[in-house]
């Protein structure tokens with residue numbers, strides 16, 4: 001989630017200014033076809049040809065887009081299962097620990113659950129995203145029934161990767177499907193442990209395959225600085 005006025009909203013234009021006119025938002029890719037000279041990508045606005053394609057989405061979404069998936073792509077991407085989780089945005093602080101001093105960004109709830117029940121977690125979004133408000137915004141996973149319906153702001157379903165032995169074996173086969181030779185690259189948190197940093201780790205691997213050298217000195221144009229150059233322990237350099 002990105003909240004208005006947050007650091008990401010300020011960082012994003014600085015990262016994308018050099019190529020902002022070429023970013024297509026709200027353009028779901030419906031089909032990707034590779035041939036000897038390039039990649040043809042279809043969206044509701046039509047088809048476009050590119051040299052290479054990076055699929056920064058979930059494994060099943062990537063497979064669904066590939067109109068000419070190889071057997072290796074089918075095997076590897078098909079071995080990464082996902083589980084849907086119900087996610088509710090609400091203001092019912094009863095889902096947080098009874099003692100307010102114990103409230104944290106992530107609050108796990110294990111009470112009255114048998115071993116088969118999925119773990120419930122409630123995020124205190126005000127702490128997690130430094131939201132300054134008299135209202136405490138919460139996001140709860142897998143505990144919809146406990147939330148006061150009058151305090152629900154929105155209900156969503158998000159898919160999380162599930163980690164299985166087959167999936168782990170598939171993670172090790174990334175090089176079989178992702179390379180400039182195949183004009184196709186795959187990244188996303190599912191290539192490691194499913195967290196944000198795993199998405200970044202996998203994106204750096206793709207960037208390196210495409211010839212980006214992390215060790216190279218940053219360009220002089222500040223708007224083109226990579227994210228890690230802008231980040232300081234306090235937040236984003238030069239941004240309030």
Ligand SMILES: Cc1cc2nc3c(=O)[nH]c(=O)nc-3n(C[C@H](O)[C@H](O)[C@H](O)COP(=O)(O)OP(=O)(O)OC[C@H]3O[C@@H](n4cnc5c(N)ncnc54)[C@H](O)[C@@H]3O)c2cc1C
Nearest residue numbers: 028029056057058061087158188189190194195196197199
């Ligand atoms: C409720 C919740 C809380 C979480 N909390 C944390 C946390 O506290 N810390 C943490 O490290 N991780 C957390 N995670 C996990 C984290 O969000 C994921 O690891 C991360 O977002 C995965 O990044 P990704 O780039 O792999 O996939 P995503 O962020 O899911 O990005 C995939 C993108 O692909 C796009 N896409 C899909 N299909 C198409 C298509 N056909 N055409 C074009 N675009 C398409 C989607 O719109 C989406 O923008 C949380 C996840 C959830 C759901």
